[in-house]
Amino acid sequence: MGWKERKAVRKKVASERIKELLKFSELHKNDEILSKNSIKTAVAISRRHKIRIPSKFKRKFCKKCFTVFIPNKTVRIRTGKGKVTFTCLNCGHIKRIPYLKEKKIINNIKIEN
Template sequence: MKKKFLEKKLKKIAYERIDILMNLAEEEAKKGNWERAKRYVFLARKIAMKMRIKFPKKWKRRICKKCGTFLIYGKNARVRVRSKTYPHVVITCLNCGAIYRIPMIREKKEKMKEIKNRNNQKK
């Protein structure tokens, strides 16, 4: 019982520290201190790996998996929405050229449900 409680507490602390480090990385990246921002990202990822926890989704998409830089959309990252074969968001790191595709399947399903509900209400 005590071990589980301690483990939850440690994981909560780890998430808090990751959040603090990522906020610091964002501030430093906005100032132009890319190396310091990269170091904060490295430390946050190290904490997550050490504690065996998932990296928070809101920060996960702001990090380049290839070079580890903090991505600021419009400055060192390009974001495009594509809908050819399947709807997705394409994020390109302008430092190393890495490309990340995030599918928008859930959004498409929600939109279809909404259209379906409108049609049912009209009948």
């Protein structure tokens, strides 16, 4: 087995491990220390192997303090001006995610009808 094949196998194993750790942190979101440690480990693995964390998982924790987002307990969620704003209540970090594509699609459908 060549080094490229070994690298591909490592990346595959690492991506599976990242997903497992992030699912584990969601299951144990009431235990703050356990969930933070699993998220930190997943982020460290993704950085080491240069693997992106899937966006569905990225939106579930704070990038700065690695806290799992629990609405009204650890995060404040607001919508407006084409964005969804997540504000971490532990560290104050703000994450903005645009939703203009969905809005444009809806507007195009209305115009056609």
